[in-house]
Amino acid sequence: MAPKVTGGARKELAIQAYNLHVKRWTYVEIAKKLDVSRQLVATLVKEEKEDVALQNDGSERALAIATYDETIRESFRRLKRRNTGVYQSCALCPV
Numbered sequence: 001m002a003p004k005v006t007g008g009a010r011k012e013l014a015i016q017a018y019n020l021h022v023k024r025w026t027y028v029e030i031a032k033k034l035d036v037s038r039q040l041v042a043t044l045v046k047e048e049k050e051d052v053a054l055q056n057d058g059s060e061r062a063l064a065i066a067t068y069d070e071t072i073r074e075s076f077r078r079l080k081r082r083n084t085g086v087y088q089s090c091a092l093c094p095v
Contacts, residue, residue: 017041018048
């Protein structure tokens with residue numbers, strides 16, 4: 001039985017396995033290259049996929065929200081400038 005891979009070594013293996021998997025390597029090929037079992041490779045790739053998804057979801061979502069907020073603010077600024085001196089045609093416009 002192979003020794004357990006834990007901590008930083010496990011994370012490093014997970015990153016290597018995930019990167020090879022993204023390059024379309026099979027689990028068997030990755031297992032041979034990293035000298036671990038195919039089952040461990042499958043687990044490591046799954047864990048790393050989840051980590052990458054969580055990291056991307058948070059940053060991409062925050063970026064999208066910030067972009068939308070800025071777009072809305074700029075739209076109101078333009079609408080307010082356009083309606084200066086004329087009655088406000090938008091009930092949502094901040095006065």
